[in-house]
Amino acid sequence: MVRNRLKTGAAHLLYRTGLYKFIGSLNGTKNLPVVIGYHRVVEDFAASLRTSIPSMLVSRQMFERHLDWIGRRYRVVGLEELGARMEAGEQLPPRTAAITFDDGYADFYEQALPVLQRKGFPAAVFVVTGLAGTNRIPDHDRLYLLLTRRIGRRTLPIGQGMWVQGIDQMTPYQATRILIESLPSSAISQVIETLEKEDELPEADLKPFRLLDWDQLQKIKRAGVTIGSHTQSHIVLTNETAMRVTEELAGSRAELEHKLGGTFRHFVYPSGLFTMNAVKQVADAGYKFAYIGCTHRSPEYPLLTLPRTVLWERSSLNSDYAFSGSVLSCQIHHALSIGGTCRQQHSAVN
Ligand SMILES: [Zn+2]
Ligand SMILES: [Zn+2]
Structure with a gap:
């Protein structure tokens, strides 16, 4: 403020x-x-x-x-x-x-x-x-959606070798940003896959992010x-x-x-x-x-x-x-x- x-x-x-x-x-x-x-x-x-x-x-x-x-x-x-x-x-x-x-x-x-x-x-x-x-929707939107649903419920499951210091203390936005800005897209896909195994995103949630x-x-x-x-x-x-x-x-x-x-x-x-x-x-x-x-x-x-x-x-x-x-x-x-x-x-x- x-x-x-x-x-x-x-x-x-x-x-x-x-x-x-x-x-x-x-x-x-x-x-x-x-x-x-x-x-x-x-x-x-x-x-x-x-x-x-x-x-x-x-x-x-x-x-x-x-x-x-x-x-x-x-x-x-x-x-x-x-x-x-x-x-x-x-x-x-x-x-x-x-x-x-x-x-x-x-x-x-x-x-x-x-x-x-x-x-x-x-x-x-x-x-x-x-x-x-x-x-398919952009990774940043998918990751943010998954992290928003995840944070506040349990600790983040970050796959092997993808640990980012203090990520479980971050807001979904901070965590999304740091992952997108620091990892190659192959590693981001693995993080998304790990998160989706535990919590599949309903089709309706993806709809607003569809591209032209x-x-x-x-x-x-x-x-x-x-x-x-x-x-x-x-x-x-x-x-x-x-x-x-x-x-x-x-x-x-x-x-x-x-x-x-x-x-x-x-x-x-x-x-x-x-x-x-x-x-x-x-x-x-x-x-x-x-x-x-x-x-x-x-x-x-x-x-x-x-x-x-x-x-x-x-x-x-x-x-x-x-x-x-x-x-x-x-x-x-x-x-x-x-x-x-x-x-x-x-x-x-x-
Ligand atoms: Zn862009
Ligand atoms: Zn600059």
Whole structure:
């Protein structure tokens, strides 16, 4: 609560004094477009909160509120236009923004797209190609669901060699995050398998996490939505072998080309995790633009390390839990993370 009050106070101060623009010049985001990321857009935030990772949710109502605020202050453009202009070395007009969605959840089609179309805003969706059109859901959602059901009942059964210090003391969110961010996907599958042996997830629980199928992806592409890649199976690039990373990057792009037709040049690093080595692999796989969750850009590949801000239901709330334009503004300018909340070792060899 105290932290939240401090954050709100700092946001007001930065916004009213215009200092957030100065911070933009310090962290290198000043002349860059504002790129926003969302995950799921839902009807009822409180109901979805019972089974979903909170920071992956925004209610349609709050989403609309964000868009209205952004629309009054920015020109919202598609990633194709943004990419073409940046590639040509053009200076983008100040106050240019783009709206993007990660993972390709089916609720994009039902909840987000109608709002975007009504407001005339272009958007982009980053697809996990190996899961699209299947009844499989991303590992982070599956793990969170299993851990939510598990924690509070007994101690966690973590399989051999998968022990993470203190995991039984963590909240389901903390445990999910640490497992996803530190283990290769083969080990995560084993953890999921172990948990599912004891507690099978009912089909109904998985339904809200279903991803767009290829028919829907074809339709949204025809409606002008940019489709980008988010790997084949949402692997965290920094936890996998170079060979697996190359396969996932190339395979995902090939599948998009095969199923949807056209060229696919945009990429988002799953879980926002990358090393400079991974950036090079993304370049080698033929992607031209990639988005990161911090402001640590690669001088060698600036267009493959474009800062983006992921928003959720509570990103723009002040300490009284009311919508605040100052808080939202500071979030999208990365002004509240000055000094750095990113703990990644981007120079590490993966
Ligand atoms: Zn993702
Ligand atoms: Zn970073």
